[in-house]
Amino acid sequence: MNDPRFAGIGMTSARTRDRLVQRLREHGITNPAVLDRIRNVPRHIFVDEALASRAYEDTALPIGFGQTISQPYIVARMTEALLEGGPLAKVLEVGTGCGYQTAILAPLVGRVYSIERIEALLKRARERLKDLQIRNTRFRHGDGTQGWKTQSPFDGILIAAAPLSIPDVLIGQLAIGGRLIVPVGPEGEQQLVRLTRREQGIERRMLGAVAFVPLLGGTG
Numbered sequence: 098m099n100d101p102r103f104a105g106i107g108m109t110s111a112r113t114r115d116r117l118v119q120r121l122r123e124h125g126i127t128n129p130a131v132l133d134r135i136r137n138v139p140r141h142i143f144v145d146e147a148l149a150s151r152a153y154e155d156t157a158l159p160i161g162f163g164q165t166i167s168q169p170y171i172v173a174r175m176t177e178a179l180l181e182g183g184p185l186a187k188v189l190e191v192g193t194g195c196g197y198q199t200a201i202l203a204p205l206v207g208r209v210y211s212i213e214r215i216e217a218l219l220k221r222a223r224e225r226l227k228d229l230q231i232r233n234t235r236f237r238h239g240d241g242t243q244g245w246k247t248q249s250p251f252d253g254i255l256i257a258a259a260p261l262s263i264p265d266v267l268i269g270q271l272a273i274g275g276r277l278i279v280p281v282g283p284e285g286e287q288q289l290v291r292l293t294r295r296e297q298g299i300e301r302r303m304l305g306a307v308a309f310v311p312l313l314g315g316t317g
């Protein structure tokens with residue numbers, strides 16, 4: 098991490114990042130490992146250079162192809178919710194996008210399997226994670242609603258785009274005790290949900306209102 102691009106200056110400096118971490122704390126994020134990742138991952142390299150000065154604002158920003166980099170609070174909230182309940186060896190991520198969420202999560206778990214339907218986004222995400230020397234991640238271009246059967250079951254599944262209802266295929270790829278974090282519902286009415294697969298049945302907890310791009314079928 099000695100690459101000067103990652104250190105940041107001015108609006109991407111350590112002080113600016115500390116302010117973001119402070120804001121997330123005030124909004125209820127408590128997991129110190131998650132807050133550390135938010136401080137250390139250079140979010141400005143995940144957006145267009147023209148938007149770099151806004152990279153540490155707590156907002157979603159455009160990344161092209163009609164997609165966005167998620168709001169840091171949401172990334173932190175989803176990561177914290179996924180980690181709650183013990184260590185995770187294998188995590189499936191649906192909706193790699195620019196790879197920011199992947200970069201926050203990967204060092205906190207054993208391995209991340211990340212699927213994105215837009216090939217150009219996936220290619221750039223892969224390059225960024227390589228630059229950041231994050232190596233415990235495998236990427237796949239494809240339709241995440243089908244999961245990643247050959248690597249299942251997963252201890253955790255994180256879905257970064259909103260389906261109208263939770264795909265049964267993905268619940269089926271969750272290990273016993275595994276957690277699935279997903280925004281569910283139509284635009285304007287989405288709720289973040291945490292499912293835990295138990296020996297008998299599924300436990301469900303609502304985590305609050307959110308706004309995500311839709312989870313689509315097929316590949317782009």
Ligand code: SAH
Nearest residue numbers: 166167192194197198213214241257312313
């Ligand atoms: N995780 C990103 C945010 C991604 S936005 C971050 O760190 O900021 C959601 C992404 O999900 C978009 O890139 C979109 O192309 C992708 N997506 C939507 N439907 C999908 C599907 N069925 N399979 C895989 N990716 C999908």
